[in-house]
Amino acid sequence: MTAPRSRTSVASPPRLAALLLEGLAGEGELGDDVMGDLAEEFAHRAEHDGTGAARRWYRREALRSASHLFAGRVRALRAKDVAHLLGVALSSYVLAFVLVSVTGVALRSLLVAFGASFPGSTSDPSWIGLAIMALVVATMGGYLAAFLEARRPLLAALVFGVSLATLELWLNVGFAVSPAWYGVAVPPLLVAGTIAGALSRMAVASRTRPPAGASR
Amino acid sequence: MGSLELAVLLAVAGDGEAYGLAIRREVSRRLQHDYSVGAVYTTLERLERKGLVRSRISEPLPVRGGRSRRLFRVTRAGERALRDAQRTAASLWAGRGVTIRPEPA
Numbered sequence: 627m628t629a630p631r632s633r634t635s636v637a638s639p640p641r642l643a644a645l646l647l648e649g650l651a652g653e654g655e656l657g658d659d660v661m662g663d664l665a666e667e668f669a670h671r672a673e674h675d676g677t678g679a680a681r682r683w684y685r686r687e688a689l690r691s692a693s694h695l696f697a698g699r700v701r702a703l704r705a706k707d708v709a710h711l712l713g714v715a716l717s718s719y720v721l722a723f724v725l726v727s728v729t730g731v732a733l734r735s736l737l738v739a740f741g742a743s744f745p746g747s748t749s750d751p752s753w754i755g756l757a758i759m760a761l762v763v764a765t766m767g768g769y770l771a772a773f774l775e776a777r778r779p780l781l782a783a784l785v786f787g788v789s790l791a792t793l794e795l796w797l798n799v800g801f802a803v804s805p806a807w808y809g810v811a812v813p814p815l816l817v818a819g820t821i822a823g824a825l826s827r828m829a830v831a832s833r834t835r836p837p838a839g840a841s842r
Numbered sequence: 843m844g845s846l847e848l849a850v851l852l853a854v855a856g857d858g859e860a861y862g863l864a865i866r867r868e869v870s871r872r873l874q875h876d877y878s879v880g881a882v883y884t885t886l887e888r889l890e891r892k893g894l895v896r897s898r899i900s901e902p903l904p905v906r907g908g909r910s911r912r913l914f915r916v917t918r919a920g921e922r923a924l925r926d927a928q929r930t931a932a933s934l935w936a937g938r939g940v941t942i943r944p945e946p947a
């Protein structure tokens with residue numbers, strides 16, 4: 627059960643840490659329980675130890691809890707959930723790819739203006755330009771995955787990000803056309819991009835969420 | 843049952859009805875280890891799936907940002923599991939005459 631969220635308290639938990647936990651715990655009982663306990667302990671610590679100490683505690687606690695919540699979410703997955711998440715990842719990829727292609731001309735012009743070039747356009751391909759493009763697709767895809775799977779936004783984005791990074795790794799190792807730094811740096815960058823995209827989506831969703839929440 | 847599961851079950855049994863934050867404080871005090879909120883809740887979820895605890899939702903509270911507390915209570919099966927654990931520990935130690943030296947400071 628959720629009542630109107632209190633908007634009067636002066637001290638509030640760190641937003642990014644709260645979003646990370648909310649994304650990992652997902653909607654439902656576990657998410658509300660964990661977030662509720664942390665909010666309660668945060669208020670207690672802010673009153674006794676000061677807001678700074680309470681915010682530091684909250685960040686540390688969010689990081690410590692993240693792995694347990696993530697493992698719990700993964701353990702609870704069934705075959706149909708995995709199929710659904712892979713479907714979300716594929717849809718996000720297609721949508722992100724279409725969006726990037728549509729805006730590609732503008733982006734290309736911008737990159738060329740900064741001196742970058744593209745493989746095929748010159749004899750010296752700009753792998754930095756390609757890495758930026760891949761990061762844009764990953765961030766956009768992470769946002770879309772979190773949008774399409776509002777119940778488990780971060781998990782959906784991670785499935786998308788890891789799939790994309792694996793594909794990138796396979797292409798780089800299998801065909802060895804890119805420089806070594808590209809093969810090493812881009813896959814983790816893609817995962818980071820999808821997480822950033824998902825957190826952006828969750829920040830937007832939490833801002834537009836009505837204060838009187840739905841029941842649990 | 844693992845040591846964290848046992849400690850959580852004992853903390854719930856000790857209070858009659860308890861919620862996550864109180865359980866975490868009690869378990870951390872008893873085991874002298876600062877367990878994370880995530881660790882305690884995933885353990886409580888596991889205990890509930892095994893039918894050793896059950897829960898109900900309280901009224902929403904402003905101090906929790908408008909969220910409710912989930913109050914846990916030990917079931918009959920949970921009480922049986924606690925008795926079994928106590929009996930097992932007692933029978934393992936009984937008549938052993940083992941002296942454990944204290945940990946060096």
